[in-house]
Amino acid sequence: MKNFNFQAPTSIFFGEGQINKLSRLLKEHGNNVLLTYGGGSIKKNGVYDAIYQELNNEFNVVELSGVEPNPRLDTVIKGAQLCRENNIDVILAVGGGSTIDCAKAVAAARFYDGNPWDFTANSGLVKEALPIVSILTIAATGSEMNGGSVITNLETKEKLSFGSRFVIPKASILDPTYTFSVPSYQTMAGSADILSHLFENYFNKTNDTMVQDGIAEGLMRTVYHYTPIVLKDPSNYEARANLMWASSLALNGLTGSGKDGSWSCHGMEHELSAYYDITHGIGLAIITPRWMAHVLSDETAGKFAEFGRRVFDLPKESSKIMAEKAIKLTYDSFKAWGIPMTLGEVGIDDSLLEEMAEQAVAHRPAGSVPFAPLAKEDVLTIFKASLEEMTF
Amino acid sequence: MKNFNFQAPTSIFFGEGQINKLSRLLKEHGNNVLLTYGGGSIKKNGVYDAIYQELNNEFNVVELSGVEPNPRLDTVIKGAQLCRENNIDVILAVGGGSTIDCAKAVAAARFYDGNPWDFTANSGLVKEALPIVSILTIAATGSEMNGGSVITNLETKEKLSFGSRFVIPKASILDPTYTFSVPSYQTMAGSADILSHLFENYFNKTNDTMVQDGIAEGLMRTVYHYTPIVLKDPSNYEARANLMWASSLALNGLTGSGKDGSWSCHGMEHELSAYYDITHGIGLAIITPRWMAHVLSDETAGKFAEFGRRVFDLPKESSKIMAEKAIKLTYDSFKAWGIPMTLGEVGIDDSLLEEMAEQAVAHRPAGSVPFAPLAKEDVLTIFKASLEEMTF
Numbered sequence: 001m002k003n004f005n006f007q008a009p010t011s012i013f014f015g016e017g018q019i020n021k022l023s024r025l026l027k028e029h030g031n032n033v034l035l036t037y038g039g040g041s042i043k044k045n046g047v048y049d050a051i052y053q054e055l056n057n058e059f060n061v062v063e064l065s066g067v068e069p070n071p072r073l074d075t076v077i078k079g080a081q082l083c084r085e086n087n088i089d090v091i092l093a094v095g096g097g098s099t100i101d102c103a104k105a106v107a108a109a110r111f112y113d114g115n116p117w118d119f120t121a122n123s124g125l126v127k128e129a130l131p132i133v134s135i136l137t138i139a140a141t142g143s144e145m146n147g148g149s150v151i152t153n154l155e156t157k158e159k160l161s162f163g164s165r166f167v168i169p170k171a172s173i174l175d176p177t178y179t180f181s182v183p184s185y186q187t188m189a190g191s192a193d194i195l196s197h198l199f200e201n202y203f204n205k206t207n208d209t210m211v212q213d214g215i216a217e218g219l220m221r222t223v224y225h226y227t228p229i230v231l232k233d234p235s236n237y238e239a240r241a242n243l244m245w246a247s248s249l250a251l252n253g254l255t256g257s258g259k260d261g262s263w264s265c266h267g268m269e270h271e272l273s274a275y276y277d278i279t280h281g282i283g284l285a286i287i288t289p290r291w292m293a294h295v296l297s298d299e300t301a302g303k304f305a306e307f308g309r310r311v312f313d314l315p316k317e318s319s320k321i322m323a324e325k326a327i328k329l330t331y332d333s334f335k336a337w338g339i340p341m342t343l344g345e346v347g348i349d350d351s352l353l354e355e356m357a358e359q360a361v362a363h364r365p366a367g368s369v370p371f372a373p374l375a376k377e378d379v380l381t382i383f384k385a386s387l388e389e390m391t392f
Numbered sequence: 393m394k395n396f397n398f399q400a401p402t403s404i405f406f407g408e409g410q411i412n413k414l415s416r417l418l419k420e421h422g423n424n425v426l427l428t429y430g431g432g433s434i435k436k437n438g439v440y441d442a443i444y445q446e447l448n449n450e451f452n453v454v455e456l457s458g459v460e461p462n463p464r465l466d467t468v469i470k471g472a473q474l475c476r477e478n479n480i481d482v483i484l485a486v487g488g489g490s491t492i493d494c495a496k497a498v499a500a501a502r503f504y505d506g507n508p509w510d511f512t513a514n515s516g517l518v519k520e521a522l523p524i525v526s527i528l529t530i531a532a533t534g535s536e537m538n539g540g541s542v543i544t545n546l547e548t549k550e551k552l553s554f555g556s557r558f559v560i561p562k563a564s565i566l567d568p569t570y571t572f573s574v575p576s577y578q579t580m581a582g583s584a585d586i587l588s589h590l591f592e593n594y595f596n597k598t599n600d601t602m603v604q605d606g607i608a609e610g611l612m613r614t615v616y617h618y619t620p621i622v623l624k625d626p627s628n629y630e631a632r633a634n635l636m637w638a639s640s641l642a643l644n645g646l647t648g649s650g651k652d653g654s655w656s657c658h659g660m661e662h663e664l665s666a667y668y669d670i671t672h673g674i675g676l677a678i679i680t681p682r683w684m685a686h687v688l689s690d691e692t693a694g695k696f697a698e699f700g701r702r703v704f705d706l707p708k709e710s711s712k713i714m715a716e717k718a719i720k721l722t723y724d725s726f727k728a729w730g731i732p733m734t735l736g737e738v739g740i741d742d743s744l745l746e747e748m749a750e751q752a753v754a755h756r757p758a759g760s761v762p763f764a765p766l767a768k769e770d771v772l773t774i775f776k777a778s779l780e781e782m783t784f
Contacts (some may be wrong), residue, residue, distance in 0.1 A: 001406075001568075001629075001630065001633040001634065001637070002407065003405075003406060003407025003408065003409070003410065004404075004406050004407065005403065005404065005405055005406070006400075006403075006404040006406065007400065007401065007402065007403045007404065008398075008400035008401075009399065009400075009401050010399065011397065011398075011399045012397065012399065013395075013397055014393075014398065014400040014649070014650065015393070015394065015395025015396065015397050016395065017395070017649075018395065029446050053621060062564075091676075093401070113425065132396070176393075177597055194568040208620070208633070208634070209628040209634070210610075210613065210614045210617060210634050211610070211611065211614050211634050211637045211641065213610070214607075214609070214610020214611060214613055214614055215607050215610050215611075215641075216610075217606070217610055218602075218603070218606020218607050218610050219603065219606060219607075221602070221606055222602045222603050222606055225602060226602070237393075238393065238542045241393040241600070242393065242600070242601070242603050242648075245393070245581065245650070246603050249607075249646075252644075254641075258406065258407075258633075258637070261469070264489050288478075327746070
């Protein structure tokens with residue numbers, strides 16, 4: 001186990017009706033609130049009205065609405081401007097990872113004179129940020145409990161991230177009933193995203209981390225168990241609650257701390273999203289089993305076999321066979337949920353694969369050590385394999 | 393899943409050499425330090441010298457040494473007095489759960505005019521506390537990452553707890569090499585304590601908590617895997633590191649949040665420790681499998697079977713049979729580690745069993761809902777069964 005620093009300072013208020021804490025949580029920071037949200041689903045499902053009822057005219061609220069599913073630099077700049085003009089004390093981010101990620105970039109950009117895109121090259125430029133309170137409406141990215149943010153620059157076709165402890169939400173309200181109205185497509189994309197966060201930390205060169213891996217296995221089993229239930233019965237509280245809590249814990253440092261090494265699939269998917277603006281979780285689901293198959297070797301088979309044993313309850317046999325079964329089950333599960341499992345189905349053809357493969361490698365942080373090495377040719381092979389159905 | 397609030401604000405510095413953060417961590421709070429520790433093992437293993445070297449004469453240090461394995465009210469009162477007299481800014485607790493628990497009570501008692509024993513009847517009396525930084529030297533109680541504290545009142549033969557967010561350590565240094573010198577007996581007692589925390593939250597009436605239970609299963613597997621390794625090879629870094637991190641995560645709210653219901657074995661064991669001053673983890677190991685066997689029923693068998701499947705990899709068969717095998721494995725594992733598994737071996741005869749059973753029920757919080765009901769007669773049956781070897 002490598003040395004690490006772990007802290008989970010976000011105060012999580014989990015469960016139905018926890019919005020009754022909102023007014024108190026905001027007041028700790030001030031009365032001038034920037035309310036950020038996305039395309040307006042919170043107006044349809046009642047969350048928007050519930051917020052204003054709870055705020056009870058006691059706050060000065062400025063709205064930043066229309067935050068994009070892959071939130072854009074322009075929106076961040078606009079949000080920071082709103083914060084300066086209105087002397088904002090606290091940001092209330094209502095939505096999923098995109099809205100919360102955008103709020104983080106806005107919170108930091110408020111105190112930064114340059115272009116906030118600079119953060120993606122150097123997170124250390126974030127020296128201060130407005131406090132953030134979030135209300136989560138989809139189980140997916142875990143942004144509600146960490147300091148990571150992913151922003152898209154349409155001009156340069158880049159989707160890049162930064163991370164800072166200054167932008168970790170002070171408090172997050174996790175009410176599973178707010179996810180009852182999430183459509184199937186977004187629900188399965190969210191589950192794929194949770195799994196991908198777990199996979200990225202689990203398939204790692206650091207091997208002596210049974211604590212972290214045992215936690216990850218438990219969270220993976222949870223996602224595989226409850227996703228089909230929720231797709232059939234969207235208002236199942238037990239299932240929505242478990243998926244919601246799994247999403248936060250999958251990426252708050254619990255499963256990644258003490259490990260050394262970089263992620264594999266997120267970097268590749270960010271190129272797909274940056275070029276084609278597809279749903280992040282869907283892109284991850286498409287790429288992941290192809291990546292697994294591509295990096296399967298004598299060296300990596302043991303870990304894939306362990307994954308199959310702990311998560312899919314595979315009986316013990318040779319590592320290679322167990323690994324192959326586990327990869328097939330990963331693919332089959334996504335397909336059974338209803339995820340379009342080829343690039344063509346999400347509108348991506350072979351015309352830009354080479355350019356995206358190049359960019360995926362170029363955007364990788366220096367000194368990056370993935371589970372298995374991925375040169376440009378490897379990424380291209382994985383992209384090309386994602387054009388066709390997988391066969392086993 | 394029940395509604396809950398979760399936060400893990402302690403900043404954990406995990407790994408070899410992290411003591412180099414100590415000076416910075418203390419300085420955030422001030423220069424006047426109360427250093428608390430136990431019987432002096434930190435002088436033998438070099439931790440004491442390492443601390444003073446790191447402090448580099450830049451702090452005013454007052455020592456409270458000799459904190460007992462079951463820390464006593466008298467020591468708490470003495471510590472609070474030292475804090476007032478020396479205008480202490482921060483408490484540095486070096487040791488295991490006893491030392492850290494004692495530090496928590498001292499930190500709160502510093503600002504309380506009455507008898508700190510009052511906290512055990514009403515945690516709400518804690519309104520303020522000195523900041524605590526801990527250096528952990530044994531993997532066991534998880535006190536390094538939570539707000540719980542257990543104190544013993546020798547006069548009344550009571551061992552009771554209180555909990556407050558004000559006494560959660562601000563930072564904890566977890567260096568696995570500091571546990572290399574922990575003797576076998578304390579190592580196995582620590583592992584039994586970690587398991588017991590996991591059991592107490594796992595065997596619970598709230599059933600729809602796959603996230604919490606999956607995490608608990610992963611941590612249990614870790615303890616069962618690494619404890620025998622460490623008993624053979626006390627300086628195995630990988631094993632000590634996994635046990636250390638498991639101990640903190642077993643009782644920081646991760647496995648208990650969202651569940652409703654009270655603990656079963658800790659209350660019974662606290663009577664044994666209060667009357668006979670035995671090692672807490674050993675008492676837990678003795679009581680736990682008898683409790684499991686006593687509460688095994690058609691209603692509870694499913695959960696014990698799931699425990700056996702996830703933790704001991706038992707093949708699927710009837711719940712009752714799997715449950716019985718899991719209970720036997722729980723007993724056999726403790727015995728294989730070398731734990732004395734009958735009360736007689738730790739100096740307890742049948743003379744006070746009835747009185748202790750009465751007290752165990754009397755000390756239970758009002759409205760307590762355990763996994764299976766435990767009247768005084770049940771506790772007495774479990775105590776009596778703990779006099780004899782278990783047979784299966």
